[in-house]
Amino acid sequence: MTASLSSSVYPFDGARETLLARPIPRVLSIAGSDPSGGAGIQADLKSIAALGGYGMAAITALTAQNTVGVSAVHVPPAPFLRQQLDAISADITLDAVKIGMLGDAAVIDQVRSWLQEVRPAVVVLDPVMVATSGDRLLRESAEQALRSLLPLAHLITPNLPELAMLLGEPEAEDWAAALDQGKRLAAEYGNTVLVKGGHLPGPECPDALVNTTGLLSRDVIEVSGPRIVTPNSHGTGCSLSSALATVQARTGDWEASLREVKPWLLGALTASEYLRVGQGNGPVHHFHHLRQAASPGAFAAKLWNAAAPELESIYGLEFIQQLQSGELPERDFNYYLAQDAIYLNGYSRVLARAGALAPTEEEQLFWARASQQCLEVESELHRNWLSTRPVPTGTGPVTKSYVDHLLATSASGSYAVVLAAILPCYWLYAEVGQQLHGAYVEAGAPADHSYAEWLKTYADPDFAAATRKAINLTDAAAIAASDAEKVAMMEAFTQSCRYETAFFDAPRLFV
Ligand SMILES: Nc1ncnc2c1ncn2[C@@H]1O[C@H](COP(=O)(O)OP(=O)(O)O)[C@@H](O)[C@H]1O
């Protein structure tokens, strides 16, 4: 039983593969090479790394170019691009894909059929046609083929000439006309369009996410910023699109991604003067922020490494295996539920404490809501699950120790340390829940499974979103924390992880 069970509960290669957490997103750029390092895959790899991702590149075309212009383009045989793409996707899970220069229709065909097969979770398409210098990077005859790629992208990031060309219209002359075109393109292909203001005059340089299907909080989300007076705009479009792909894989939220990427790009444009590369339109400084702060996602990645062995232990527990197979004795399940209700009451107080310590109103609201939801789940447990069962009433030893640990941390720890103690209950529970629910669905969602109703509660997208947010807030708190505080965060986090495991194992020991 154990063998077949572990393969169904545990479809991936150990706890290393996680369904929710992408602290270091694996991002593939499918683009052309710019040997001067400012645009194309070179800009993409720098941008992906600058935003905390792991970058990969499948090269569609080689250009001979510098900051002044493009002198030659060589497109290798398209089937070889397909070999590159297959080699990557056969081995590596891709959290996001960014597509840039494609060169010609044969290349586009290969990319299209590969995308149709692999269906990456995040696809950002920068429909590169003409370089800043005015040189063509896509054959005119391939423009129709490029349109056929649009339905396979989640986000399209055309500049104004590209937006006009995709619609077959004259170029927009002001921001209102550009937004109007963006809306029409988004409606035509059912995806999100990023309308970019780089090619318009004026002191402001706005960008806007446009989607008319209700995916965003509004049809148009504008993020403005000052226009930097600089000739160094070579590769801004490439850098923006690959940075967005990376952050989107981490946050799952286009608006939040743009709000994170836009200031970074402004910093890169502002600091471009320090690079002194070339005589023409120089590149931007992708790593301008490096000395100022640790990269986003880095601390969350460390936490995840600490949690991975614990997750492995959880999947090995008899309780989890029996819950999955349906063979869990009812009295064990009842004990678990009763302890969970007691735990949630204590946990809710600690979430409220996080709200009290939060540095911004937005974070305060997030934790205050979480605290309230926790009490609501507790009363639902009593109403729907515990009222009809014979359950022990006292607080078990593991529940007591876990809640005491959380309360002690919340009494004396900083905001960052409290978040680190809180996080495993979100993260490990969400991971275990997704695995259990996934395995249940894979087994055909049998209605006669003793715990079918319970397993179904694990498929809650709101909880997954809240977990992602809790991870990001903890990571952000770590960036602002001192070294000593980071050590305390790691201790609080690992201790809570151990209690998570012990909590699932408690029915075996104490019933
Ligand atoms: N001078 C500038 N100052 C500030 N942001 C800029 C400037 N030029 C371009 N950007 C930003 O760079 C990104 C790329 O924009 P754009 O130049 O319109 O596209 P592309 O590089 O594809 O031609 C956008 O986010 C845009 O707002």
Ligand SMILES: Cc1ncc(COP(=O)(O)O)c(N)n1
């Ligand atoms: C290989 C390659 N890909 C894309 C661009 C466009 O970059 P930009 O529009 O910023 O000049 C470029 N110049 N070279």
